[in-house]
Every structure is written in C-alpha cells, then in structure tokens.
Amino acid sequence: MEDAPLIQFGRAERSSPQTMHNDALVITAILANYEVGRIFIDSGSSADILFGEAYDQMQLGDVSLEKVDTSLYGFAGEVVHPRGMVSLPLTMGKGTARKTCLLKFLVVDVPSAYNVILGRPTLNTFQAVISTYHMKIKFPTQGGIGEVQGDPFQSRRCYVDAVRRGEKRGGDDTQDKAPPNKKGKAPEEKIPEATEIPAKVQPAEELLNIQIIPGDLDKITRLALT
Template sequence: MQLGDVPLEAVDTSLYGFAGKVVHPRGMISLPLTLGTASLRKTCLLKFLVVDILLAYNVILGQPTLNAFRAIISTYHMKIKFPIIGGVGETQAEAFQARKCYIEAIKKRKEKKDGRISENRGL
C-alpha cells in the first residue's frame, strides 16, 4: 500500500510470531474497508496496524475485522459471508491468486534465510 506521508496514530505494542519474529508497528491508521460487490457489499471503518516488513500480503484481516462485519468465513470455499440490509453479502477469493500469494510468501522466507533481500517491500 502506498500511504505516503499519512500521519499514523502512535501505538505501544508489538506483534509476536508475525512473519517469524517480533514486529514493532510504525503506527495505526483508520481506513474504510469494503467487502463484496455491487449491491451485496458492506463498508466498515477499521483500524490497521502499519508494519514495514517483507510479506506477500498487503493486509491481514483478523478477528476484529471479522467481528466488525459480523462475518462468517469458509476456508474450504475461500469465501466470506456477512449480513447486509435485506440480505447476505459475500466475497470470494480466487484459488490462483491465493496460491500465488502462498508461493510468494514461501519464496520470501527462503530469501530471508539465504540472506538475500527482495526489492519488493510490503507494509
């Protein structure tokens, strides 16, 4: 994510076991997150911890996000469903993209072990 010089809210916490080490966030930011498409979507304002580490992912959604959306997940179907006014919204991952992220994460972990530094830097 390219946030530029957006001011971050100070945080006094660390993430343990994240990316295989202790990570100290640069700060926290509130951003709107929209799940779903067309009339079956929902937007919530969420707080995200910003970290400066090499990962294949731009964002990791955890329990607070799922709770904010009142979401139910199915890892088998790679789908998230959540209540919206008048129905149920959903979003579904693509197996190809999920596999690509997984392979990229494994590759970055190997590069780190070998002492190589990747040019891609994630937040």
C-alpha cells in the same frame, strides 16, 4: 432485536467442485478507495494488519497514523514496534449487498507476501462467516447477504512468493507484489500452476508469534519474517 439473517454455504458454491484444496482464503477488497489484493483472511489473528509496503504505496501519509505505545511481543522475546495505527474504511461485497466498515489497522514494517491480514476484529465487525472449503466470506448487509469469493490464484501466488522469500532469505527479492490501485484493477499476474508450488512440510517463512497484550495468550497473531 431482529434475528440475524441465515448465512449458509452450498456445495454448488465451490469454484471448483471436483477439486480438493488447502488454499488460504485470500481476497481482493476496497480499502480507503484503493482496490487491494493479497488480503489474507485469518480468523486466528487477533489484530488487523496493514503491512508497511502496502501502506506506503497507498500514499496516505504519516499524518493518518496514530501513535502506538505498546510493542508487539513474541514468545521468545522478539519485539516488533508498529509504525502506528490507522483507521481506514474497508468495503466488501457488490451492488446492494455491499458493506463498508471503519477499521483500525496496525501498520507493521515486516516483509510479507500479503498486503493485509484481516483478523477477528474485521470478521466480528462485519459479522462475517468464512468457509475455506468454499473459499468464500459472507456477511449480512441491508441489501441481503454480501459475499466475497476467495481467489485461489492469488492464494497460490502468495504461497509461492512466501516460499521464494524463504529460499532467498538474505538476498534480493525479485518477486514484487502488485501495488494497490486507485480506480483500477491490479495488473495481471502469471497464474501459478499447482505443479509450481513446492511441496514443503515446514513453514515457508519463519513465523513470529506476536502477543498483542503481553502475557495474554488469547491475543496472539502471527507474522512472517524474512
């Protein structure tokens, strides 16, 4: 068995070497031939989540869905019933250093600032290593080390949208997410400045801790509720 190629991150790889940040790692990737933005990389999630709104915009149809009998349970007894599970190809990287893997996503009808959450199943399948400091994800491919640079502007926009969703809970949400585009890029969005991001200590949205398997505390992911 060959040794895995060395994956490392250098100081020069930071997009803004002089600026410290605590942004979430949010990327754009190709999911089922759609360019999908607002993909949150969450190593704390034990499941890959495709939110229902994004799934509907991709127009894949319910025919692609597999029935999921097990509900998702929160610590306080909250229950989320997934619409189903769908197997979709995800492509990351560029040129010869790109990689495509078939992944299983739980389709969940819970409002979120994100389109997709990629958790440990994706990271392990891609043999990926992430660095939030460098805002980058790297993984081995047959053509070398593939990588995807995180988008700090998307990350901040998602945070702002999440805050606004929390503040407008129970009202109309006027901040629409850019839908996934087939054979094209997402529409240009106004880039939020750092001063636009409200400084809040509490979570922007109510977080629902989900046990993928009831009673197994190691298999937990978190979903934001509005």
